[in-house]
Amino acid sequence: MALHKDVKDKVIKDFGTSANDTGSSAVQVALLTESIRLLTGHCQKFPKDFSTKHGLLKKVCQRRGLLTYLERKDSAAYRQVIGRLGLKK
Numbered sequence: 001m002a003l004h005k006d007v008k009d010k011v012i013k014d015f016g017t018s019a020n021d022t023g024s025s026a027v028q029v030a031l032l033t034e035s036i037r038l039l040t041g042h043c044q045k046f047p048k049d050f051s052t053k054h055g056l057l058k059k060v061c062q063r064r065g066l067l068t069y070l071e072r073k074d075s076a077a078y079r080q081v082i083g084r085l086g087l088k089k
Contacts, residue, residue, distance in 0.1 A: 032063040
């Protein structure tokens with residue numbers, strides 16, 4: 001399930017340094033978080049959809065890796081991102 005363009009543009013605007021900043025770690029983590037929230041709702045509604053659960057787990061692992069990288073490279077940005085997204089760590 002893909003994010004809608006307006007949701008994706010809003011996330012990029014909120015977390016990016018410019019309108020075209022889609023590659024920074026903060027933007028990638030924010031986009032993955034929105035996608036994870038969407039997939040979590042879908043998995044709760046359809047508990048036997050195993051392929052979606054597999055995709056959800058892949059996205060969670062990818063986000064965890066990006067957060068580890070961000071914490072190692074820029075701890076201030078890491079704390080800001082998890083604070084704004086409401087993630088635990």
